[in-house]
Amino acid sequence: MVALRHENKIRREAEMIAHENKKNYHNLFNMVPIGISVTDRNGTICEHNREFGRLTHLDPNNTAINWNDLPVEFIFNDPEVIANKNIPWYLIFFKNKSIHNLEVGVKGVNDDKTKWLSISSSTIYIKQRKMVMIAFADITYRKQIEKLERLRQAELNRLGRINSMAQMSAALAHQMGQPLVSSLNYLHGCKLRLSKIDGTNDIQDSIVMAIKYLEKAGEILRHVREFVCKHEPKKEMANIEDVIRDTVSFLNFEIQQNQVRLSIETSDSVQQAPMCRIEIQQVIFNLIKNGIDAMKNTSQEDRFLIIGAKPAEGKHAVQIYVKDHGEGIESESASRVFEPYFSTKNGGMGIGLTICQSIIKSHGGELSFSKVGKQGSLFKFTLPIKAPEDLT
């Protein structure tokens, strides 16, 4: 009898411990930041924790649900949607295998944000029934970082390519310079010789035209070279209108090809500012180019681009602006346009405006952006009229 009572006590204690353990286990089960579930042969999710519910958009009150009824779809990297019957961690159920860190995306049916999961699973036995236990770890953040890293690497590579392209262009400009100079020498010689012979006026005129076009080619070459060559940023006084016109002439082809009507507005009250000419040209170049790109879908008769300069209000500075009549920038993007690697263009690198901004900052000016009415964007930047050392 005593032995029985003793046995009873032990059992009760054991039961209590077991109960406590179960409670603790259950708490832990719900607390861990890993989604855990147990599935039976029919695909019914017999047990799951909170994190699993969160990751699969599962209703907390719903205790038994089938994989087929989850309000999410799983996708591979491709991105290919995985049919519910082919869910890999469920298939292993029949093969007695396990899965380790399989990366799969999960997307709510009414949600377009993809979360990324690292999935592991293995078969277990509960009450002698074969089950499959599946663990979901949320790796969305890691994936984002990785993606950013990849983009950054791609951009670095691209910058590297641009750099070697610049070197190639310089070499090209050098090599083309020689034959160009030689042809010009010959043509000029011909013209001079013909000028001594009567009745050759029409030939002379055509030679003059040939010279003119070759010199134009030379100009383009010089431009390219100045633009791509490495340079020391040195600030010198430059005529703003000249700088604008020079840059526009560089983009003439693009302007014509896109049938853009470009007008230049200048003011007599601002003529000169200290600047690194090539850098400022690069900024204007970028802004005009962006403007042209923004109007790709604008109807042809509406493709206006205005570039101008005027005194900046209340400052010893000049304001240069580029106004397009394009699609404009959506308000959620507007705050990000100067962010590195942010681009609204397909295949855009997202560094053009960032570089522009750093150039303008180094000149002691400001680059800003605003919307124009319903359509178009206005980019403007200021340049101090006096060099910083003169102001002190």
Added chain:
Amino acid sequence: MNKQTVTVYVVDDEESVRLSIKWLLNSISLNVETFDSAQAFLESNITCPNGCVILDVRMQNMSGLQLQSELITRGFNLPVIFLSAYGDAQIGAQTIRNGAVDFLQKPYRNQNLLDAVSEALKISEERQKQQLRRKKYIDYIDSLSPREREIFDFVAMGKSSKVIARILEISPKTVEAHRGRMIKKLGIKSTTDLVQIALLTKEHCRTCKWLELPELEPSDELQE
């Protein structure tokens, strides 16, 4: 000055540039000689008194810049124009400091080259005139008799005819006569010019080339 003796020397390792410049300058009746390297130009030991040199900045073995310094060391007298295929502003500034007439970047405008050449030839002609004048003055000074030389030196010191006459114990009239003859023979205008020429009695001033010599009377222009 006979135009045919004026020669433009083109030194460029790029054949097309060399020959086309020759064609261009031949068109304005200039005599042109071409060289494909700096060495070839140095080896030919040009002694032409009137003309100019067109040099490519970058050439194999010896660059245009090196050739320019070598020419300066050798006392070569013809003005130099540089052609550059690169926009190397620093080299450009260096060549100009070393006395180059112009630094043209390919592709340059032809008119700029023609202007540079005509500028260089003008400088060369002026230098040649100076050179001939210098020679004439030096020859004259060297051919003076001891007495004439004495008077020349005193005049150069700024002494008046009276003073010179007293020192040499001759009549002022004789001194006046000597002075007049000297000025006439040298083809100069005044005693001031003579003082300037007197610097040529110093060995250093004969060779330094920096000395500006007085202009000649138009009627007495030098002949070769």
